[in-house]
Amino acid sequence: MARKITIEPVTRIEGHGKVTIRLDDSGRVVQSRFHIVEFRGFERFVQGRPYWEMPVLVERLCGICPVSHHLAAAKAADVIVGVGPDGLTPTAEKMRRLMHYGQMFQSHALHFFHLASPDLLFGADADPAIRNVIGVALKHKDLAVQGVLMRKFGQEIILATAGKKIHGTGAIPGGINKNLSLEERDSFLKAPDPMNVDKMIGWAQGAVDFFKDFHQKNKDLIDGFAAFPSNHLSLVRKDGGLDFYHGVLRAVDADGKKILNDVDYRNYLDYVGEEVKSWSYMKFPYLRSLGKTDGWYRVGPLARLNTSDFIPTPLAQKEFEVYKAYTKGKPNNMTLHSHWARLIELLHSGEVIKELLLDPDLQGEALLKKGRKAHEGVGLVEAPRGTLFHHYRINGDDQVTMANLIVSTTNNNEPMNRAVHWVAKNILEKKPEITEGMLNRVEIAIRAYDPCLSCATHALGKMPLEVELYDSRGRLLDCKKK
Amino acid sequence: MDRGAGWFKLMGTPKSAGTKLLSVSGDCARPGVYEVAFGLKVQDLLKMAGGLDAQAVQVGGPSGTCISRGQFERKLCFEDLPTGGSVIVIGPQRDLFEAIHNFMDFFIEESCGWCVPCRAGNILLKKKLEKITSGKGTAKDLQEIESWGKTIKAMSRCGLGQTSPNPILTTLQNFREMYEAKVRNDKDFISEFDLAAAVKAASSLTGQKLTEAHHE
């Protein structure tokens, strides 16, 4: 009996998506898809708007990592006002970095503690009624409290740099609109426990240790689940160090061979193409040199730790060495290791925040620069979920005529589909009964990428979760709704 | 003129002396300009003009007062029903709402747009009227349209805006049952939001069909 399984919506991710899996008469998987059934249209409606509005307008794509869009757009606008991408004053660049690392900190904390940890703490087959953040709060109070406060800490950093916790205005074309007062600085450096940066770094280290311990006890799951080889893409610092705010594009293949190296991201169109498929509102990007079929790649924490040569802060570098040793220095292609990589980045972000807070440049007065006007700008950052591309063209009246955004989740489109397919093949195929726990494994695979679908597209309506059972002629035999 | 003011004052009422030229139009057998003494009952005017079967009479033009059959005993004078001369007879076959709607169109067209209440308010009033006449109104809409109308009257800069809500306000007063019959009393709120229409552009752009699932 052929079946079509629909998981809708996929839970504990940002935004709305659904999964369909078709099984044939013998229970074999014939097709699996992760659909993005939302549509947003930002690229269209920014047309005609003045370019300096972009950082404040496009950040409305998302309430989770608006800073990424804010900064990617600001970097593109820097190019338009003739100071990008390396010409900012030290105060401006460091304020933006602080904002960005504050965001990485809050977003990674949110994802691990609120969205991913329930699966690890309770197991994929646990009752969905407790397999959520409320369950974590009840059973593992310390972890839940840390998750909430780490997120809050990151949000406070954003508030101090952007003026608001969500959708601020800090970055403007050519610089920043404020510096950090000593009072603001000390509220992060010297506040009583736990809301100071040292405690945050300590908690981040604790989260890494927690994961390593979990890994030791659950190697089969963490190493084997939805593991598959892929290419990896991210920005890296000129010297190969991990950097979330700025750098050059680097891509490596599953064995670590460099596909792209030292590429100026302003020429991204020469290297990255986008394919459209009829069944999803999300585009499928690929590396041009490898073509549409083989050119897909992963982005995000897993990819970044594969492309980077080192992490430029001591605690995170130590963890990076342990992490790299596990794959003998080769790229890591194990989907659930994304969580490990994400936590190492969380630790790194905490360390960078501390470094920046101690830097007197943040109290500098030179906030803005201006150069020769250009009519096109590209800006990239490493968002929590991966590489984020913003590209604008303007007319002689400063109005945007073209915008192209490739968001992190879009970059991970094909990998998420692969991960879903892996689960379909390995967990669902030829099973007499499909359990809720099995379906949750599909979601676990997607969740590892921390996809932010609201950002990639936009919902037209509300979607129920349902599983439909079809016979081989496509007639509906059974339907279960959650 | 040669008979003097005293003679003239013998006609009319204490505060509205003399005669008045009335332009009677609409659904009557003998439309035209009538010179009558102030204080004439509407009923008697209708008799003269041949419009006794009228369901309503608009006295004083669009910005005046619309009265119902029960009020045809009222007198045309400054003490009761003042008029610049315009009397429009609205026959029983007419849809009174259509007449009110036309009057609102007229005011919207005539607004110079200088001040906010008249420029923006009249358009909003007309849309509210349309909501009610299309059967999507509730008792709350009747309260709101009355309150909005009063605001426009009080806040407008000139006589146009100060009287433009009158077609609605006076019929709301004199033809209350007509409005009551249009609104739904079983509901407190009816959304004007049409999801399918709102996402039409996006849906066509993406080739997506709005399924039932989206409405749930």
Added chain:
Amino acid sequence: MNKIKFTIDGKECFAEPGQTIMEAAKANGVYIPALCRYEGLKPAGSCRVCTVRVGRGHMAACTQPVAEGMVVENIVPDLEDMRKSLIEMLFVEGNHLCPTCQKSGNCELQALAYRYQMLVPRFPYQFPVRQVEPVGPHLLLEQNRCIQCLRCVRGVKTTDGKAVFGSVKRSGKKKIAFDRDLAAGLSADAAKKAMDQCPVGALLKKEIGFMVPIGKRKFDQKPIGSEFEDKRS
């Protein structure tokens, strides 16, 4: 001294002959909410937000001269609600998307909406289709946000005194237009001044958006009217 004696909400006030209610109120430390009024420009009486009540009559405080013995009602509930509804009419008449507007925090329409604790306008949004028009080399005219206050028509002049802006069409189609040749001659300073005169985000000097951080904008610390009112209701 031939001072005119009158009252606003019971408070005894004095006015010079010829003063409008608005001018006299200001001189007596009384706040009357207003939007189209701008210090130094001839009053237009177009927004009607400053409408006060004298006896049974309503009149715009910015254009009505004070008379001896006037009893003016200003901050009274029904009048305040009608003023609030004018603000709401303006919000639904155009497309006022505060979150992404660079005038946010410096916008008088927004400040009045905060004053009146507007959450959702009582009127349905009209969502008009309007354009952004370049005005000379330094200015943009964002028609979506224009409220027809006519400040630019009254206040933006060339160095030889010619009005750059004018008002065209009528009713709901009324809009601000400008002379292209005169606009081309507006300096950067004149553009900045025009932007500052505009109560909303309709006139924008290019390339200075969002330069003032949140917290330092005009109404961030001091709500509109707070220069007169110690305690806000």
